[in-house]
Amino acid sequence: RLDGSGLWFTHMETIESGPLACPSFIYMPQSTPTFSIIHKELKSGLNKLYNQEVKDESQLDSNGLCVGTSSQKDLSTYFKNEELSVLGNDGYIIRTVGNNVTIIIANTDLGALYGTYHYLRCLQTDNTHKANFDIVEIPSYQRRILNHWDNLDGTVERGYAGHSIWQWEDLPEKISPRYVEYAKANASIGINGTVLNNVNAKPDILKLEYLEKVKVLANTFRPYGIKVYLSINFSSPSALGGLENSDPLKEEVQNWWKEKANEIYSLIPDFGGFLVKANSEGLPGPQDFGRTHADGANMLADALKPHGGIVMWRAFVYNSSGNDRAKQAYDEFKPLDGKFRKNVILQVKNGPVDFQPREPFSPLFGALHQTTLMPELQITQEYLGFSDHLVYLGTLFKEFLNSDTYTNGRNSTVSIITDGSVYDDSITAIAGVANIGLDSNWCGHHFAQANWYAFGRLAWNHQLSARKIATEWLMQTFSHDPDFLNQMSGVMMESREAVVNYMTPLGLHHLMGWGHHYGPEPWCEISGARPDWLPTYYHKADSIGIGFNRSSSGSNAVSQYAEPLFSVYNDPALCPEELLLWFHHLPWNYELVNGRDLWTELCYRYSMGVEQVKYFQCTWNSLQSKVDKNRFNDVQNKLAIQLKEAIWWRDACLLYFQTFSHRPIPSQLDQPK
Ligand code: GCU
Structure with a gap:
């Protein structure tokens, strides 16, 4: 449809x-x-x-x-x-x-x-x-941008709502009615930019043939205030232009980009700019020629500047054979602070690893004082059960935006240091990786739309509460019935904590299937696993305990945070429990504040996650009379999948960790099958 x-x-x-x-x-x-x-x-x-x-x-x-x-x-x-x-x-x-x-x-x-x-x-x-x-x-951020990880062949990287909404083969002649609906949906919550193609960009997007298609989309979106941006491949000058290489300090390469920018702006006068993933996960970049990220970004910035365009340069870089991945982006970008042009903005994922159900904020926020930063959030649920699990991300986004970096004293929250209030940034922006596809409900799960909505509302006003946004969305999507609103806003508000419990409680992370990222796979004895995952992924379970030691006795990633966070994160007695195993490797019998030992608490958390999903199911079932039949059934079916998989997660993780802890699962809890 x-x-x-x-x-x-x-x-x-x-x-x-x-x-x-x-x-x-x-x-x-x-x-x-x-x-x-x-x-x-x-x-x-x-x-x-x-x-x-x-x-x-x-x-x-x-x-x-x-x-x-x-x-x-x-x-x-x-x-x-x-x-x-x-x-x-x-x-x-x-x-x-x-x-x-x-x-x-x-x-x-x-x-x-x-x-x-x-x-x-x-x-x-x-x-x-x-x-x-x-x-x-007045909006919190000037640029409120969706990032589509959509490929030119119609597939969507980490997309769980069907094929891409961009019908490249029909463009520029045929304009799908979806484009206008898309623009309206975005404008209604203040989103004003869209990056059309995957960050893992193919050079082809810059061919005239594609730019003419992009022009038609830009024309359609313009009256709704949505500017179009493109992800580019750093090797485009050699791949498309036939140049010997794409070294950013070579004049012919610089000229190629200038001409390309002129061509783009002649077609799309208000084109927004480029998003760049370079020297990351095998993609080309300036380091291939011994140049820095700043050299690469600045060259593009110079080409776009006469037209008013910007470069969003991603800080998502790591080397899987290097040391602790959580430290690498900081190590690479901190020395470049102050070296970027004014129309470059560093786009930094919320956490230091990769869109996990829970991570601390990336230490780059607060670490760079002369470089403009923009947060990148993930709306699509790559690590959160795809579009099969009901997980409202308003709470995750808020937790991140409200995180205090302490970089400029207390209350230097991520939101304040990225919205221009602390630093005099000439550009302010925030991005969300879209969860939109051709599915009739757009996002694969009816409730996944709430995450698109929440991103837009928070990009407009980061002070809004997650609950207010959830309630607003429910009223505009389902019903005004007070009981329905009360019950389902409760479910939404708890849903992220539930997924953390049944997937990665207490600061565990990246336990999911290592290629597709679906389902549990905390074991790593598989062929082809990356060196940083061996032998025990990021959980580091052994006969003594579990958790990644990032304290000063371990990888020392804690040192990338300002005081007092450094001291708080560095000490297991002070570290917030929800991040405990992110920063520490602790014995199975380590005693938590509630008196339980670590193993028992893990068992409780995993079981609690399952119980929470059962409660979501009961709540939804009790509201049947208040929802139309189709949507009621769709959500009911998805919740059945979610429950089955929450149990799968609990059982797989506990049984696997038990091979290290050699401790029994407490008898009051459901026993894994
Ligand atoms: C994750 C994701 C990739 C994506 C990458 C990125 O690693 O799994 O599909 O390309 O992030 O953000 O660039």
Whole structure:
């Protein structure tokens, strides 16, 4: 089905009563492609919500809704200049002024579009809202970007929702209706950029043939404010241009990139820039020529600069035969601090290893003071049960964004040090690896849509709570029934902790199948396993205990964190229990705060994860009458898979670890089969 239905903003329940009456008309003096969208969205949204046709007026009058930009004098006269100027490009004000007139005002069309979606969201979800609006919103990050790991052959790396939504073979002639639905879904939560292709990029994306297809997508997304970016392959000058090599310090290579940039911008004048994975997991990069990451990034930045483009250079680098992988990105990039051009931004994954169910934040956040950083989150559930497990990531994203790096004293949270408040960054950005595919529900699991939604909402406002986002999403997707909302927001809020429990409790990590990353595989005696995984993966279980010693007596990864984190993480007695085995190798009989020994606690945690999924199942089953049949069945079936696999995880991990601990599973717990 390509109709694009089933996204959060398409489900609108009629408002029976409430403080917010339907406006009696819309006054919208401007007409641009974006204002036409605003008009359409308001008309259809108000119609669905109030069951009324709202008419248009040609002037501001009582009981009306007005939308415009600050250049519109009859609207801007209600606002102070200072409050309008701080809105920047994307911010907006929604305010009810005299005579029950509500005005949505921004400095740009796009700000007005974001304000319009906010207004509709309030009508849909905010029961407590007073009759008068007074909302001022300025986004936390300037660039709020999805990264698609979509290949040109239609497959999606780590994608669990069907094939890629980009129909390359049909473009540029045929424009799938999905593209507009996609743009709307993103604009409705403030996402304003998309990297169309996989970070493991093929040079072909830069061929004219593909750029003409990209141009059509960019044209479709433009009125919704979505800029297009591309992942590039660092060897493109030699692979596509026939140059001898792609050494970034060679003039002919630099010229090739300049010409390529000129070509791209002649087709797509507002092209966003490049995302680059270089010298990582076998991909080419500047180090192939004895150059640094900064040399490579700066060359691309110089080619894009005249056009206003940026380079997002990924810090996801490691050498599997080197020392502790968790340390390597820091070791490589810390010495390059201050060496990057202003239009380069380092894109850093939330954790130091790889999107695990739980990791500490990457120590690069807070370590670089003269280099702009952007967080990379993973929305697709590569290590979290794919789209088969109900795992709400709002809590994971928040835990990361709220992590205190202490780099500039207390409260130097990741969010504050990346949003421009601590460092005077000229670019601020955040990226999320998309979980979108051709599946009729877009994300493979109905609840996986909530993770796309949560990413967008937090990219817009990192101060929102995970629970508020979950509840908002449930109301816009399923139902306004208070019992349903209460029960399912509870499930969502607990779901990430459950997956941590049944997969990788107490700071364990990377126990999953080593190629596909699905299901448990903590044993590593397989042919082809990488050197850093042998002999016992990252859990390092042995007859004495379990855990990766990253303390000062081990790999000393703790030294990459600022005080007091260094001291806290370095001492098992102070280290938060949820990260204990990330930083320490501890004896099986190590006593935890609750008095249990480590082995017993592991058994409890794994079993608790299974119990949590049983509770999710019971809760969902009890809500059958409140959900339509198809979605009820879909989620029910997925929960059955999740339970089976939670048990699989528990049994596989405990039975395997038992071969080291030689201790019994406590008799009160379900015994592994
Ligand atoms: C992980 C993932 C890869 C991906 C890589 C990256 O290792 O498994 O598929 O390419 O991250 O982020 O570059």
